[in-house]
Amino acid sequence: MKMSEGVEWTAHACVLLAALPPGIGLPANALAEFHRLAPAYMAKHMQALARANVVESVRGAGGGYRLARPASEITLWDIVEAIEGEEHSFRCSEIRQDGPCVNPSMDFRRPCEIHAAFSKAEIAWRAELKAVTLAEICKDVARRATPQTRGITRQWLEQKLA
């Protein structure tokens, strides 16, 4: 029940992309370097985000990844879904339909109570993630940055975008 660390990596990467001017992106190398992460592995995760249409990829010199839509329309759930897939964490394999006490009078059209309870919990979890947009996170992060950090970051970005 552990989530791939790719979620953490790409979530931070997307927040960085959200801080850039609209339409501007960064290559996977730069996204990895910003938090000193393995470049090749970050690239792999960004591929998943591109397949899920969370980011757009631009190949060739000067290319990279940029958000596929405004940061206010991308949620944490979009990122989780891109990396982890849309399947529920609890897998019901209908074991109730097998065993010595199973008989034809049983009705399996309704989902079992256990399955239903886990579905409800998962939906609540997803709803929380769908309620958080990149724009909100980006705003909160920016608010807590000192002028010094702003300057250093701006300088680093200018170098990468040059």
Place this chain on the structure above:
Amino acid sequence: MKMSEGVEWTAHACVLLAALPPGIGLPANALAEFHRLAPAYMAKHMQALARANVVESVRGAGGGYRLARPASEITLWDIVEAIEGEEHSFRCSEIRQDGPCVNPSMDFRRPCEIHAAFSKAEIAWRAELKAVTLAEICKDVARRATPQTRGITRQWLEQKLA
């Protein structure tokens, strides 16, 4: 992000135990047989539940597993925690604290926004699971059982308890 199928197995097993008279249990073999599951693997999962004090184990002839407390005081979360552990699914490795733009003016005492959002979602998920008790599930399952099923199951149980 998939949950161990041990959760499904033991959840169903606990519902069966909850249907028994208080203080009465079943060996792991019988719990597995009830849904035609691998006996040795079911036994391993029941061990985890015993370690977590969800069930009590009784060794030797006539022994087995029984609920460690009333079914109304055991929730689905107790079972998930026993099998999966209590760690959050999202692991924050504080990657924000490393990189070329990190500088001494930064303050990392507060958790990062991404981490906070995932924590909130996980807590909501757990709250849903903590709200569902074995007693409730057991009642719902029993209500939907036909007289025929009740008879067959009673007979099977009497054979196992003899």
Place this chain on the structure above:
DNA sequence: CCTTATTCGGATATCTTGTGTCCGATATAA
């Protein structure tokens, strides 16, 4: 009290999934 059968508990083997890297395909800029 001793023997035997029963059941739990942990050590062990196998297999799927996640982690991590590399190189070819493709597009851009000069």
Place this chain on the structure above:
DNA sequence: TTATATCGGACACAAGATATCCGAATAAGG
């Protein structure tokens, strides 16, 4: 047109989940 930058998928490796077996402990029966 060429050279460079970048993405994308194919390819190894490691970790965790899945599955099994055998010894330890306990209760029942003689």
